[in-house]
Amino acid sequence: MSVIKVKAWGKDQGDHVLINESDFDPKLHKLFDEQPKASKGLNVDQIKVALTEKGIEFSESANKPELAKLLDDAE
Structure with a gap:
């Protein structure tokens, strides 16, 4: 089965x-x-670049999990 x-x-x-x-x-x-998350394997700086390229605003004080969620939710 x-x-x-x-x-x-x-x-x-x-x-x-x-x-x-x-x-x-x-x-x-x-x-x-089960699509892989957009943030998988990226470091904080790479996530910030990806967010900026997508025009997504974020706080400079945001931590990696917060940034990753923003990027993953944008996909």
């Missing part, structure tokens, strides 16, 4: 849930997109 990842629909499920492929219902489930 094949298992697939779908987006979580309830509290405390994390970002995805594994279900049997045969149980997938497009009315209830959304496939979990």
